[in-house]
Amino acid sequence: MKKYIVPSIRLTLVLIVLLCVIYPLFIAFAGKLSTGKGDGEPIIVNGKTVGYALVGQNFSKPQYFWGRPSAVGYNANGSGGSNKAPTNPDYLKDVEKRIDTLLKYHPYLKRSDIPADLVTASGSGLDPDISPDAAKIQIKRVALYRKLDEQKIADLVNSHIEAPLFGFMGPAKVNVLKLNVALDELQKH
Amino acid sequence: MNTELIGIIVTFGITLTIAIALGRYMAKMYAGEKVWTDFMKPVENLLFKLGGINPSEHMNWKQFLKAMMTINILWLVYGFFLLIYQDKLPLNPDGNPGMTADLSFNTIISFVANCNLQDYSGETGATYFAQHFIFMFLHFTSAATGMACAIAVFKAFRDKTTTDLGSFWNYFVKSITRVLLPISVVIALILAFNGTPSSYAGKDKFISLQGDTVTMSRGPAAQMIAIKHLGTNGGGWFGANSAHPLENPNYLTNVVEITSQFIIPVGMVIALGFFVRRKKLGLIIFGVMMTGVLMLMIPTIIGEVGGNPEIAKMGITQSTGSMEGKELRFGPAATAYWSTLTTVTSTGSVNGMHDSMMPLSGCWELLAMMINGFFGGDGVGFLNYYIYLIIAVFISGLMVGRTPEFMGHKVEAREVKIAAFITLLSPFLIKAGTALACYIFYTYPNADWAVKPSAWLNNPGFHGFSEILYQYTSSNANNGSGFEGLADNNIFWNVSAGVVIFFGRFLPMIGPIAISGLLAQKKFIPESAGTLRTDTVTFGVMTFAVILILNALSYFPALALGPLAEYFSMLKH
Known part of the structure; x- marks a missing residue:
């Protein structure tokens, strides 16, 4: 084994330079050209960062559309799912x-109207998205709490549906x- | 057909196309023929020169293994100490603490072994220095180690009688410069331009739209996530792995990540056919492996798309399938697809939580890792399959009354003994580990560890047993995925899983190289009418049967106590 120790050490050192310095720095510099400059893409309202488009945040107030339940309470310091078994x-x-809470705030709903993504926790706990159905069932409640026209909000939701890839x-x-x-923006006008 | 199913079918097509092209390229490249990446030659020559290495050194199988083990042990020592003192090193903007000795023991073995079981959470448990200079470094080198070992075996197949397996250093360095590094650059760029952070900025703090104060972890993740998949490593930047929206921002990156973890394992089998100049043999092995993958994948997809029956009973609409532990942007079909590929290969990265999948999905995931030879990890997957091949040759030789032969060499007692030992090793490590953990769970529920045994499990009943079984199965297979509900950062799990990972990695690499080295030394016997042919469909079916029987005998009782029992109790309700 002795014969191989010195080459092992020397090769490890040069590979560290190649793989842990040159490679990541190259990507970091190239990443500066991306939209978020490699820091993540912030959403800025009135000059202040209110969040990142990719990272979900907690919405519990009734005048906002709600996201999915989160096992980590949308604490983006960490991440994780509930890891609960389907039979637990x-x-x-x-x-x-969760179903009861939804029905309380949306008395106009039947159980079969509730899509699964609104009552199950995501894998990361930071899921930024909901299904189009999950957004649609909340329109009436949001309109009620904001005293806005339901149709206007429905149009807003429709314009925010992102189609599948290609x-x-x-x-x-x-x-x-x-x-x-966009909803806050709509209310201002 | 809905867009989720079309999505995975298209992804599968893309994967096969790239894998076949990559396989042909790798066969030429490792054989030293002219390829378009020859522009990397000066870089390689520089690496060899600075490393003090002669890349055309002849190594017999013992020398090859010594070189391989020496550098791997060096990495173990290097990482073990750096992880303990990571808090005192640079690149720690979030002020994360050093690791405890037992956590460092587990983590470094896990990363050197291409397993990447993570008992820490990236955001709070590792510094940027550790992530790049230890984890990402080992992502490259552990994958290259596996690939180098597979090429040595290929060379032993190709040369009629030889003691020379080629230079470990040569295969190892070329695996990095000609395959892993260039493809990683492409993947990392795609990720970076789709929203994965790539800069060294630390956590950001902001006030959310609703008025909550939020801190958000980030860091140069794109670089590491690229090689984590390509190298079938799986150790993620963030705790939630590739379910995390910054690690895997959208459906396109999901396609890229799942594709990149499958192209080298498949490409290796394609490369075998071209490298050994026996395309039919490569094709038969490919056929057996792909049949296995599809038999595991299709039921998983059906199960997940079908939804959770317990939730259906509450009257909820699961239009796309079971959503617990899954991300909306991928959906259940793509998550099920990923869960199969990540467990048949040794990647173990996840884009949804396996713990929350349907009982039978858990069963297929476990079985995929138990078999561990349907494509498997970079390089090592074929080595595992090779053991099955030797057993199949031996058994069919006995059945038809001929001397077992493989690639023109007699397979004799010594080789079969090694193969039998490796075959028995996996069930021993998995079941002994599980039994020990269960014993401690029942006998010492209040033992004074960081986590009391009574608090280990996140779920009651059969599923709790599955969590224990999964941890050791994943460790032995060097997979690294987990039923993450298990509270595994304490001395018992860190040490016991670390030991299982170590033996589960290195013995199944040493065994096949020893066998192929021993076989290659023997006299070459040309094929005749009396030879049992190994490149026929019949022999393919035979190998498949051997794999099924060996694994059913080894693991059926354990699976029956865990996921199968959970499934049947769900039906009974």
Whole structure:
């Protein structure tokens, strides 16, 4: 083994220079050309960062569209899912509670109107999106609390539905933060 | 057909196309023929010169293994100490603490072994220095180690009688300069331009639209996520791995990430056919492996798209499928697709939480890791399959009454003993580990560790047992995914899983190289009418049967106690 120790050490050192210094710095410099300059893409309202488009945030006030339940409370310092098994009785009680809350705020809904993504926690706890159905069922409530015309909000939701990739790959979705920023904007006018 | 299903079918097509092209390229490149990446030659020559290495050194199988083990042990020592003292090193904008000795032990073995089981969470447990100079470095080198070992075996197949497996250093360095690094640059750029952070900025603090104060972790993640997939490593920048919106911002990046973790394992099998100049053999092996993958994948997709029956009972509409632990931008179909590919290969990155998937999906994930030879990790996947091949040759030789032969060499007692030992090793490590953990869970529920055994499990009943079984299965297979509900950052799990990872990595690499080295030394026997041919469909079916029988015998009881019991109890309700 002795024969191989010195080459191992020397090769490790030069590879560290190549793989841990040159490669990441090259990508970091190239990343400066991207929209967020490699720091993430912030959403700025009145000159202040209110969040990042990709990272979901907590919306619990009734005048906003709500995102998905989060196992980490949308604390972007960390991340994670509930890791609850589909058969776990405590978990199923949690889901039941979420359904009750939704029905309380949306008395006009039937259980079968509620899409699964609004009562289940995401994998990262920071899911920025909801399904178009999940946005649509909230329109009436948001309109009520904001005293805005329902049709106006429905139009806003429709314009925020992002189509699948190239139109045929993956699900359609609505970014909750972008939608709520636009909603605040709508109310101002 | 809906857009989610079309999405994964198109992804699969893209993956195969790239993998086949990459396989042909790798065969030529490793054989030293002219390829378009020859412009990297000056870089390689510089690396060899500075490393004091002669790349055309002849190594027999023992020398090859010594070189491989020496540099791997060096990395273990290097990383173990740096992780403990990471808080005192530069590039720590978030002020994260050093690791405890047992966590560092587990983490460094896990990364050297291409496993990347993570008992820490990236945001709070690792500094940028550790992420780049230890984890990302090992992402490259552990994958290149596996690829180098596979090429040595290929060379032993190709040369009729030889003691020379080629230079470990040569294959190792070329794997990095000609495959891993150039493709990683492309992937990292795609990620960076789709929103994954690539700068060294630390956490950001802001007030959300609703008025909450939020801190958000970030950092130069794009660089690491590229190689984490290409190298079938799987150790992510953030705790939630590729479910995290900054690691995997949209459906396009999801396609890129899932594709990049499958192209080298598939490409290696394609490369085998071209490198050994026996395309039919490569094709049969490809066929057996792909059949296995599809048999695991299709039921997983059906199960996840079908939704959780317990939630259906509450009257909720699951129009796309089960959503717990999944991200909306990928949907259940793409998450199920990913979960199969990440467990058949040794990647173990996740874009949704396996712990929350349907009981049978968990069963297929476990089985994929137990078999660990349907494409498998970069390089090592083929080595595992090679063990199955030797057993299949031996058994079919006995069945038809001929001397077992493989690639023109007699397979004799010594080789079969090594293969049998490696075959028995996996069930031993997985089941002994699981039994020990269960024993401690029941006997010492209040032991005074960082996490009491009674608080280990996140779910009751059969699923709790699955969490334990999954941890050791993932460790042995060097997969690194987890039923992440398990509270695994304490001395028992760090040490026991670390030991399983170490043996589960290195013995199954040493075994196949020893076998191929021993076989290659023997006299070459030309093929005749009396030879049992290994490149026929019949032999492919035989190998498949051997894989199924060996794994069913080894693991059926354990699977019956975990995911299968959970599934049947769900039906009963």
